[in-house]
Amino acid sequence: MxxxxxxxVAVLGAGVMGAQIAAHLVNVKVPVILFDLPDPKAPTLPAAPALGRPGGAGPKSGIALRAIENLKKLKPSPLGVAEDAMLIEPANYEEHLERLRECDLVIEAIAERxxxxxxxxxxxxxxxxxxAILASNTSGLSITRLSEALPESIRPRFCGIHFFNPPRYMQLVELIATPSTQAGILDDLEAFVTTTxxxxxxxxxxxxxxxxxxxxxAGMLSTMKExxxxxxxxxxxxxxxxKKLxxxxxxxxxxxxxxxxxxxAHVIKTLQDNLSLDTDPFYGSFGTPPVxxxxxxxxxxxxxxxxxxxKKVGRDVLRFDLASGDYVPAGAKADPVYERMLKKPAAERLKLLRNAEGPQGRFLWAILRNSFHYAAIHLASIADTARDVDQAMRWGFGMKQGPFELWQEAGWLEVARMVQEDIDAGRALCKAPLPDWVFHGPVAEAGGVHTEAGSWNPSTGRFEPRRALPVYRRQIFPELLLGEGGPRPERSGQTVFENDGLRLWTLPEVAGDVLIASLRSKMHTLGPDVIEGLAGAVERAEADYRGLVIWSPDEPFSAGADLQAMLPGFLMGGVAAIDEAExxxxxxxxxxRYANVPVVAAVRGLALGGGCELAVHCARRVAHMESYIGLVEVGVGLIPGGGGLTYIARRAAENARLSTGKDLLPFLxxxxxxxxxAKVGTSALESRKLGYLLESDVVVAHRDELLHVALNEARAMAESGWRPPLKRLFPVAGRDARATILGQxxxxxxxxxxSQHDFHxxxxxxxxxTGGDVDPGTLVSExxxxTLERRAFGALLTHPKTQERIMGMLSTGKPVRN
Structure with missing residues (x-):
């Protein structure tokens, strides 16, 4: 590494992007100073430093201070927890430039001028x-021209770093070198941006x-034009x-x-100002759309x-109508026939769209054809390989597949022929033919641009593998493109046991002494097969391994108990059957919880209901930053039935034991x-505040590093002589606390x-x-x-309003309020 x-880090510019980049830096515990201009509204007399602000920000840092305060109001939140805004140090260019000397990375993020x-x-x-590395967060200005304003000593340490908005949630960061940038600088920055x-x-x-x-x-302009x-x-x-596309x-x-x-409009103008028909044959399509x-x-x-x-007016969504210059009702949907077409295999899908008679089908073919055409024409000038284009579109625009992936999946030469026919017939956006490498040579022979050997670089005429930086050794199973070579979890490792709900396996070349349990059920719900598999996983881990990691290669971690699997048992055996399942x-x-080897939950995505209960009963949790954890059973009219409430009561007793007070209620x-x-942590950091993650748990910024960290955590725990906690009784708050809660x-x-049912x-x-009808301080077991959980769960399951909530959720996927 x-x-x-x-x-x-210093971030220069407290606008929308600068402030949110600073927010993400404190999310991952990187100290940051946010600079902006001196506040013109600041008093001219010296003022005392602002109390509670790191660095003692004075009144001239008002612009940065207001930007930091505004971060708390933004939705979706750029902060993992809102109060972490105070960790960003405000500064201004007049008083605090000396503080740049403290910074190892300076990110300039001012307006695009x-x-x-x-x-x-x-x-x-x-x-x-x-x-220090100096980097400009520009969305399109020339990095080389920007570098010319810097002294020779800084130019080798200068580059472009383009975050996508919003920086916390968008995965893509583009790094751009100048001819003067040292190669090692980009390698160092790539490692930091990836792992941290x-x-x-x-x-x-x-x-x-x-x-x-x-x-x-270019794709959005094409879409608007078509x-x-x-x-x-x-x-x-x-x-x-x-989503249909x-x-x-x-x-x-x-x-x-x-x-x-x-x-x-600014990004479009960058294209208009810096390109021409000589440099881009699609230039005629770059006009600002009239609307x-x-x-x-x-x-x-x-x-x-x-x-x-x-725009939204009350509950109504309206769309702008250019002809009238006003807003009209929105909400129209596509013809269902095209939704069915889009579910077909890629080759069949594209042929159906190209031959469609209706305008919606022809529109879809046109925008896909234009995307293939544009990407092929410009690949050599904008990127090293086709991989860069497809990854950029996945990570920056939320596409399931990049344009080259879809083209390759649908049949490379057949799609190329259809695109070229449209170009020749004048139906495309420009007359430029597809590049020769599309039809002849290695790409045509391989059937696409992504192969086991690597992705196509038209400048070198070779398929080139990924960069082999040390940071990528942490990604045991990186996100791969269609056709690309690399390890895939379903083909890797040695299987120890598997059923329909779960696979137990090991990775001998990475950590053969740790067993991995991967859930296979839909949404990784906890049905009978999964529960049976987990029981066997603990037994096998205790017998033959040093640890157990619960990790699945796809999201979510687990959406909870399988309600549909429970219903037949309930209908046949009533509450007794459900009680036994619970x-x-x-x-x-x-x-x-009491396994004789450390069990580590590697949490990514949703961990709801039973998924949350599974995570909290593990010895440790390694959670991706964007994990959403919570007990949500009230949404279907139930209570947590897999030990979630027991966990909350036990943790309250443990926390109270460290306090001088004897009242358990504040801790509950x-x-x-x-x-x-049914509060859900909207980040791993917020889940820690809710108590579903502990301070000793690990938060991982990059989702593809989750398994690496979890395996290492399990091995380290075993190596340090880890033993399970001893079973002990703990006090509960009793009937008095329950009465207080009921009063509220x-x-x-x-x-x-x-509602009355919510109250119930x-x-x-x-x-x-609170332990039911017992005295305060009564010692109980988990x-x-x-047992109280199961009784309450069964009683609620027979309630008509709970059944109404369950059926509503199963049929619509949305909670019923009754």
Missing amino acids: SRFNVRK MDWKTDLYHKIAPFVAPH LGKGVVRAKDTPNFIANRIGI AENFGLSFDIVDDLTG GRASSGTFRTADVVGLDTM LAKLIELGHLGQKTKAGFY AELQRIMLRI SDGFTAAAM LVNMRDGGFI IADHIATVL EYLM
Whole structure:
């Protein structure tokens, strides 16, 4: 691994991107200073440092301070937990430039103006540490031209670093070198961005808008142009170009609203200003769409102004109509025939769309054809390999497949022939033919650009493997493209046991002494096969291995108990059958907790209900940053039945034991609220606040490093002589605490904040958490509280309103409020 140590980062520019980059840095525990201009509203007299602010920010740092405060209000939140905003140090260019010397990485993220950026570089250059990397977060300006404003001593340490918005959630980061950039600088930065920030890195050539925005914005312009050609409304287009097409659910026009129409217009202008028909045969398609120009003229810039291509009025969603200049009702859906077409295998799908008679089908073929054409024409000029293009579109635009992947899956030469026929017939956006390498040579012979040997580089005429940086050894199973060579979990390792719900296996070449349990059920729900497999996993791990890791190669970790699997038993055997199934689930939870080897949960994505219970009963959790953990059973009218409430009660007793107070209720209140309101941690950091992750648990920024860290954690625990906790009784809060909770619930019910059935469920939760009708401080076992859980679970299952909630969830996937 790289020895480049990023101890502190400076972010220059407290605008939307700069502030959110700073937020993500504190999410991953990197100290950060956020700079901006001195506040013109600041008082002229010296003021005392702001209390509680790192670095003692004075009034002249007001712009940065307000930006930091605003981070708490943004949705989706750029912060893992809102209070971490205070960890960002505000600063200004007038008073604090000396503090740049403390920073190992300086990220410039001011407005997209070449003159403003170069002026700032002149100002900061004397203060940049001699070892520090300086990087510009520009979405398309020339990195080489920017570097010319820097002294010779800094140019080898300067590059482009393009985050996508919002930086916390978007995986893509493009790194762009200049001719002067030292190769090792990019390697060091790639290692930091990958492991510490959790991003997917693509190296782009220094061309206008780099890779993702070059391909993506050209694709959005193509979509808008073809939508106009075929007379399709925004809502129809978004329905066609969202999940149905394997892209982000927001489609095209909603995505533009989220990005910001002014931002989109700026990126389009970068193309217009820096390209021409001589450098890009598609240049004629880069005109600003009239509807976009009109919306910007009206000040309707998308989500940030609450109006763009769409706006919401009450509960109604409206779309802009250019002809009338006003908003009209939205919500139209695509013709179902095209939804069926899009579910066909790739080769059949593209032929059906190309030969479709309706405008929606022809529109879909046109935008796909245009994407293939554009990517092929520009591959050599914007990227090293086809891999960079496909990864950039996956990570930057939420596509399930990049354009080359889909083309290859559908049959390389056949699709190429169809595209070239459209070009020759004048149906494409430009007359430029597909490059010769498409039809002749290694790509044509291999049937595509991605092979076991690597991905196509048209500049070298070779299939080139991925970069072999040390950081990528942490990714045992990296995200692979269709046709690309590399290890895949389903083909790797040695299988020890498998059934329909679970596979037990090992990786002898990585950690053969640790057993891996991978769930196979739909949404990784906990049905009989999974529970049986987990029981066997613990036995085998104790007999032959040093640890057990519960990890699945795909998300989620687990969506909870399998309700559909429970229903037949309930219908045939009533509550008694469910009670036995719940008892078995509870037994495996305790078996995992008291296993004689460390059991590590590698959590990625959702860990809800029974999935949360499975995670909290493991000896340790290694969680991806974007993990969403919680007990959500009240949504279907039930309570946690696999030991979740028992866990909350036990943890409350353990925390109270470390306190001087004797009252257990304060230690129970957060856990009760989380379970009764089905609170889900919207990050691993928030899940830690809710108590579902502990301070001793590990949060991993990059999802593909999760297994590596979990295996190492299990081995380290075993190596350090880990032993399971000893079973012990613990005190419960008793009937007095339950009465206090019920008093608060009565007020909520009578005030109309919760329904009578919500009150009934919450009463059951309070009963379990406080131990039922017992004296305060009564010592109980986990088994005792789990029995209370099962009784409450069974009682609720027979309630008509709970059954209504369950059937509603199973049929619609949405909670029923009754």
